[in-house]
Each structure stands twice: as structure tokens, then as C-alpha cells.
Amino acid sequence: MIDLALPAAVSCIVAFIVVYVTTPPLIKFLEKRNMAVKDMNKKEDIMVVRPGGPSIVLGIIVSEIVLYAFLQLNEIIALIITTTAAFAIGYVDDRKVMGGWFKPVLLAIAAAPIIALGAYDTDLAFPLFGDVQIPALYLALIILMIPIMGNTINSIDVLNGVASGFMVIASFSLTICLFIVQNYEIAIVSLPLGFVSLAFYKYHKIPSKIFPGDSGALTLGAMYGCIAIIGGVEIIAAVAMLPAVINSFLFLSSVKRIVEHRQIKGKPVEHTEDMKLKATDDKTAPVTLVRLILAGGPLSEKQVGFTIFKLGIFSGILAIITAFMMGVRL
Amino acid sequence: MKAGLYGFLFGMWILIIIGGGIVVTLLGPITITGFGEMNWFIASVIKAVIAIILVVIWILVLSKMKNWIFKKEIKS
Numbered sequence A: 001m002i003d004l005a006l007p008a009a010v011s012c013i014v015a016f017i018v019v020y021v022t023t024p025p026l027i028k029f030l031e032k033r034n035m036a037v038k039d040m041n042k043k044e045d046i047m048v049v050r051p052g053g054p055s056i057v058l059g060i061i062v063s064e065i066v067l068y069a070f071l072q073l074n075e076i077i078a079l080i081i082t083t084t085a086a087f088a089i090g091y092v093d094d095r096k097v098m099g100g101w102f103k104p105v106l107l108a109i110a111a112a113p114i115i116a117l118g119a120y121d122t123d124l125a126f127p128l129f130g131d132v133q134i135p136a137l138y139l140a141l142i143i144l145m146i147p148i149m150g151n152t153i154n155s156i157d158v159l160n161g162v163a164s165g166f167m168v169i170a171s172f173s174l175t176i177c178l179f180i181v182q183n184y185e186i187a188i189v190s191l192p193l194g195f196v197s198l199a200f201y202k203y204h205k206i207p208s209k210i211f212p213g214d215s216g217a218l219t220l221g222a223m224y225g226c227i228a229i230i231g232g233v234e235i236i237a238a239v240a241m242l243p244a245v246i247n248s249f250l251f252l253s254s255v256k257r258i259v260e261h262r263q264i265k266g267k268p269v270e271h272t273e274d275m276k277l278k279a280t281d282d283k284t285a286p287v288t289l290v291r292l293i294l295a296g297g298p299l300s301e302k303q304v305g306f307t308i309f310k311l312g313i314f315s316g317i318l319a320i321i322t323a324f325m326m327g328v329r330l
Numbered sequence B: 001m002k003a004g005l006y007g008f009l010f011g012m013w014i015l016i017i018i019g020g021g022i023v024v025t026l027l028g029p030i031t032i033t034g035f036g037e038m039n040w041f042i043a044s045v046i047k048a049v050i051a052i053i054l055v056v057i058w059i060l061v062l063s064k065m066k067n068w069i070f071k072k073e074i075k076s
Helices: A001-033 A053-071 A076-097 A102-110 A112-116 A133-156 A163-182 A186-205 A211-228 A234-240 A244-256 A289-294 A301-326 B002-027 B036-075
Strands: A036-040 A047-049 A125-127 A128-133 A269-271 A278-279
Touching: A001 A047, A001 A053, A001 A186, A036 A112, A047 A112, A047 A234, A053 A076, A053 A186, A053 A211, A076 A102, A076 A112, A076 A133, A076 A186, A076 A211, A076 B002, A102 A112, A102 A133, A102 A211, A112 A133, A112 B002, A125 A244, A128 B002, A133 A234, A133 A244, A133 A278, A133 B036, A163 A211, A163 A234, A163 A244, A163 A301, A186 A211, A186 A244, A211 A234, A234 A244, A234 A301, A244 A289, A244 B002, A244 B036, A269 A289, A278 A289, A289 A301, A289 B002, A301 B002, B002 B036
Parallel strands: none
Antiparallel strands: A036 A047, A125 A128, A269 A278
16 A cells, blocks of 8 residues: 555646646636636626636546556556546537537447446445346446436536535545545545546636536546446445435436436526525426525525535545445445 | 435435345345356346336435425425
């Protein structure tokens, strides 16, 4: 484990610095090209540039290449290819609005390198009860995992700083869990995700200077899903991601079909005169995590963001408990 | 409402643990013999069908739980 300390430290520093240094020039570049959207939760007409995906994916690629130089794991190659493919899919969606099925289908294809490089174990590990061998079913799980995680993070990217901040909490929780289950190499491989998210949060937090866009959100989600598979911690990863999973579940169970957010006509949230967020009574609007948080009364954007972070910390603690339970058998 | 959200998260976690137990005890031991090289394939199909049924049940239970928790919260 001590041998892994140097690659871990170097990759974390590289991941953080690459995103921290490349995001400001990316913001200037996007401003020059007028690639900005209105921040809907601000009183004034504030335009925020997007997408931040290029700096996020650059941080991930460079730091994982550094790790590959030390560890030479097939899993790292699979992770880099799948994550880069997810970025490319998101970037196309950022530039040109695609249909509701576009992202899930292509993200499922993006999972192919994990299968092709054999970067997975067919045993699905459950806490308290042990493993179950499901060779054919597990392939379906791999194909589903990347689109689900990608779109889950994308669907929670609705307020300043929430997607990147939530990812910091979820990914560091997952890294702790990987250490607990003694999967040290993949724990090190997962560290750059937290540091990339942390560096991006600096520019994404309220008031945002840049939005991650679909390319950024899908990159983060796909890498998270990839780590869950190559680390054999699918259940733990799902637990750490529960607030975002709830958001997707509530959305899908109220809309009852796979659609893009922009295709929904009903508004789940509106603004008070002092620009606080308030849940609407619109029955055609989807039920979302933010709408449920606001059901108790209006809150500022910052308050809603921190409530989501607290839920993230709670589910992170549940994930860590789950990781400890992996070593216990009934 | 926030207490309800934490309750919902905790409920989901419990459902995952219980669901895991059912999967391991129900799906794990399934083996098929008598079909030669197709044994693993038929066993996989049976496991897939049971898994899909379990997921559907899981979603239905979750929906009921969501309605129960949040309607109770809104009434209070």
C-alpha cells in the first residue's frame, strides 16, 4: 500500500492543477465565442458560459495517464476510453440538442471498452449476504451502469455548484469505501475524480462562472459508474449516489417516460420576488428532489444546494457503513 | 420535508440491503442441467427474468414508500 502513496499523491495533484489552471482560459475562450446561457436563478440577466467538460475531461485523462505510468492496469485504459467517449457524447449534446434516447443509447455503447478489456468481475457483491455470480446479467449491468450514472449526475445539475459539489462528496465517499474493502489500486484510480470535481467546484460554486454542461456532467457520471464496475463496488456506489438516484427516480416516476428536461413544459420550481426558489402547484410538472426540498417553503439557491450536499454526506455515511458490512456475513 | 427526505434515503438503503439478500439467496443457487452447453444460457435467462421481476417490485415498493412519506409530511 505504501508503494501506492506516490502515484496517488502525484495523480491527485495533477488532476487538481490541470482543472484549476485550464478552466479560467476555457471561460475566456467560451466568452469570446459567446457560448453562454442565462442563469435562470438570478434576478439580473447573468450569462454563464458552458460547457466546462473540456477542462474536466483533460484533468481526468492526464491524471489517469500518470497513474497508468505507475500501475499499468487495463482498468485505467478502460476508464479513460469510456470517460472520454461520454465526454464526446455530452459535447455533441451541448452543441446540438439531441433526442431523449440519444444519450442513454450512446452511453451504453461507451461502456464497451470495459467489456472488451475485461476490466470487470462477474460477481456482484452484496452486504451481509455475500456475492452472487451472474456472468450474462453482469454484462447487462455494465451496459446500463454508464448511462444511468451519467444521466443521474446530469439530472442533478440544476443549481450553481450542485453537480460538482455533490460529485466531490460522492466520489470521496466511494474512495473511502474502496479502501475499506481493501481494493487499494482502484481506490487510487478513483481519487482523481474527487480532485477534478473539487477544482471545478471552485468555478462552478454559487455564483457560477462556468457550467459543466452535458459534457461535464456525463464525464463525471460515466467515470463514477466506471469506477463502480472496475472496483466491484456497484451497490456501494449506488448508495453513495442515492440523492441523485432519488432525483432521477422521482422525475421518471412522475413523467413516466425518458425525456430531456427541456422537453418538459410544466415548471417544478418558480421564483419569489426576492429570487428565492419556491415549489409550484403545477400538476404537469415533474416531481424532483429540489421541488421536494422546497415543499417546506421557499429557500435561496445556496440553501437548496447545501441541503443536497447534506443529503450527499448522509448517503456517503450510509455507503461507508455498507462497505464495512461487506466484510460481515449472516 | 427534509426529515422525510432523510427517511426516504434510509428506506431506500434498507430496501437495497433486503433486495441484495433476496438476490443472493434466490438467484445465486440457480443452476440448470440437462441442456448441455446451453445450461449457463438458460440459467442466465431465468436469473434475468427473476431479477427484472425483483426490480419492478422494488420500484413499486419505493413508489408506495415515497407517497406514504411525502403525503404524511405535507399533511403535517
